[in-house]
Amino acid sequence: MSATTYQRTGVAVRDLTLGFRLSLIWFVVIIAIAFAVIGAIVVSVRDPSTTESVWENSAYATRYFPLSQGIMLTAVYLPVAVASGLTRRTFGYAATIGVIGISGIMAVFEAAGYLVEYWAFDLTGDVPTYATPHLFEHGYQFWISVPEVWIVVAGNVAAGWLIGSAYYRWGWLGPTLALPLLIIPALVVEALMSVGWAGAAMDAMGFERPPTWLAVTSCLAVLAITLSGVHRFVRTIDIRPQKA
Amino acid sequence: MLRFFGEVMNLWTEGVCMFDDRSPIYHQIAEAIKNDILSGELGADEQVMSTNQYAAYYRINPATAAKGFQQLVDEGVLYKRRGIGMFVSPDARRSLVEQRRERFFADVVEPMVSEARIIGIPLDDVVARIQAMRGGEPV
Amino acid sequence: MSLGIDIQGLTVRYPDVTAIDDLTLRLAGGKIYGLLGRNGSGKTTLLSLIAAYRRVREGRVIVDGQEPFENERLTQQICLIREAGDVVIDGDSVGNILRRARLLRPTWDDDAAERLLELFELPRRRGVSKLSRGQRSALGITVGLASRAPLTMFDESYLGMDAPSRYAFYDALLEDYMEHPRTIILSTHLIEEVARLFEEVVIIDRGRLVAHEDTDTLRMRGAAVVGPAVAVDDFTAGMTVLGEQRLGGTKSVTVYGDIGEDARRVATDWGLELSPVALQDLFVHLTKGDHA
Incomplete structure (x- = not known):
């Protein structure tokens, strides 16, 4: 990467951060409040013998909201980037960093939630139990929960970036038909990490969860292939004519 | 300026x-x-x-x-x-005046006369009008 | 600092139409060009290729010796404003859009941007979705001029702007160009308004080059020959006739091409009147025909 590209990627990343900052902050605040309220309600009405995690359900929100952000990346920012004199390559670097950044934020957020929930249960001497498989056993193990969530969310955002780019490039029909294919990166990551409904499906079919080191490294490989593939694809996209 | x-x-x-x-x-x-x-x-x-x-x-x-x-x-x-x-240029005006004078008859008088002929104004009328416009000009 | 453009055999095919048809064109750096063409003539496509908005698939586009597509050295020096939309994200504010341009345009001039904001009465804090169409155009123009890109292109960037704002744009453009000479291309329909700003004019029609001339030369190439029908027909035989009108025994024929001194004398002798044709009319004549 040349010095120019490096410097301009930095500018684009800051620009993207500014653009997504507000919606991310809102999202985090809303989810945190919502789950605090739900948690309080559950605590007050629950059967004291159940110790099911409430926070675990937030995983859907923290996966699919960033996915929608990923879908918007190309449609919203590529035309502006090119019109501002950025190359698609530089946009691609910035978007890649954006994908990793957004999922990183979600990972920290999720891990913090598990941590808080663990302490909350600990006050009554309970330990939360999880309905879906995780790499970590206990909520306080943020050194495991952060990478787990990071990888899973990144898989979703990367798939979102791919989907959004395909829609920008080919319009409505083709990508809609190809949607099952475009979502593959997210499904593969979820299956390998045994989370989400892809993970549940694997469980149901009786597949053993692969060893953690294998799951993590193969997920990172899938992520790398997806991101570099989308990056290459994005570099060929024409900016659309303006709507009249 | x-x-x-x-x-x-x-x-x-x-x-x-x-x-x-x-x-x-x-x-x-x-x-x-x-x-x-x-x-x-x-x-x-x-x-x-x-x-x-x-x-x-x-x-x-x-x-x-x-x-x-x-x-x-x-x-x-x-x-x-x-x-x-x-x-x-110091002598710009002088040479411009000279040029315009050279062109005056070809560019102004001759077309005027031919136009007068086409539309049937007698040249005497034209001359009379010019005389009338002379005012205080030195001859 | 200004960039020259060299286009060779450029062709762009859309599924239903050939937008650019084997176009070859060379533009020297440092001039103001007028790019004229009817709707759908390929102006926007041409400018989009020069600005690396689109990838060249047939032929070549060379700017300052290199292809601009995915060429960061060039793209940061090339600025195309297609109306205002491309530089704008809905939800952005005016100030945010200028901030982005300042960071990404190495030749950006903050003072110029400030002056233009004032000129067009654009509030810095206003969200772009609350701007009128004319204000959005003015914002695009502000970004385009203050970017000071060595190759700056405006594609019908005045839509929705009233006459005083457009004239303010032309004035600002001219002033800025004289202080910071660079290559500027303006595509426009409003030819009479801006014709005097163009050093050269490029006319394209159905993706093909129709004319590329010094503006004055092009204007002098058109002439309306008026007089008795027979004499007019004799005189214009063999000339490129763009159009003709007849009123009784009098005929007016618009011709395109050089009319020498001798021919002019003949015309006078035959009682024919030669009058010039306004650039706008010449443009209409040169680009008329079936646009199915």
Whole structure:
């Protein structure tokens, strides 16, 4: 990467951060409040013998909201980037960093939630139990929960970036038909990490969860292939004519 | 300096323009400056507007203005002082007057006479009108 | 600093139409060009290729010796404003859009941007979705001019702007160009308004080059020959006739091409009147025909 590209990627990343900052902050605040309220309600009405995690359900929100952000990346920012004199390559670097950044934020957020929930249960001497498989056993193990969530969310955002780019490039029909294919990166990551409904499906079919080191490294490989593939694809996209 | 061209208003908004489509604009620029020299509004060795000032004032491409000025330099009407600008040649007025005089009969009188013939105005009437317009001119 | 453009055999095919048809064009750096063409003539496509908005698939586009597509050295020096939309994200504010341009345009001039904001009365804090169409255009123009890109292109960037704002744009453009000479291409329909700003004019029609001339030369190439029908027909035989009109025994024929001194004398002798044609009319004549 040349010095120019490096410097301009930095500018684009800051620009993207500014653009997504507000919606991310809102999202985090809303989810945190919502789950605090739900948690309080559950605590007050629950059967004291159940110790099911409430926070675990937030995983859907923290996966699919960033996915929608990923879908918007190309449609919203590529035309502006090119019109501002950025190359698609530089946009691609910035978007890649954006994908990793957004999922990183979600990972920290999720891990913090598990941590808080663990302490909350600990006050009554309970330990939360999880309905879906995780790499970590206990909520306080943020050194495991952060990478787990990071990888899973990144898989979703990367798939979102791919989907959004395909829609920008080919319009409505083709990508809609190809949607099952475009979502593959997210499904593969979820299956390998045994989370989400892809993970549940694997469980149901009786597949053993692969060893953690294998799951993590193969997920990172899938992520790398997806991101570099989308990056290459994005570099060929024409900016659309303006709507009249 | 703007005052010298001030009689010619040029407003974008009204589409009014000192330039028309009859001849190249650079040519019209040269003619306008010549007229100012002839009428005495621009004196000998007086500095004329820079091409950029001229272009900005009349809202034309500076290259077009420069072409008009260059024509005047080539004809010896203006001279350049490097780094300062363009000035009216000391004998510009005299030679312009001479040129116009040479062209006067061919450009003005002859077409007038032929037009008078076509539309049937007797030449005596034309001469009479000229006599009447003479006023206090020295003969 | 200004960039020259060299286009060779450029062709762009859309599924239903050939937008650019084997176009070859060379534009020297440092001039103001007028790009004229009817709707759908390929102006926007052409400019989009020069600005690396689109990839060249047939032929070549060379700017300053290199292809601009995915060429960061060039793209940061090339600025195309297609109306205002491309530089704008809905939800952005005016100030945010200028901030982005300042960071990404190495030649950006903050003072110029400030002056233009004032000129067009654009509030810095206003969200772009609350701007009128004319204000959005003015914002695009502000970004385009203050970017000071060595190759700056405006594609019908005045839509929705009233006449005084457009004239303010032309004035600002001219002033800025004289202070910072660079290559500027303006595509427009409003030819009479801006014709005097163009050093050269490029006319394209159905993706093909129709004319590329010094503006003055092009204007002088058109002439309306008016007089008795027979004499007019004789005189214009063999000339490129763009159009003709007849009123009783009098005929007016618009011709395109150089008319020499001798021919002019002949015309006078035959009692024909030669009058120039406004650039706008010449454009209409040169680009008329079936646009199915």
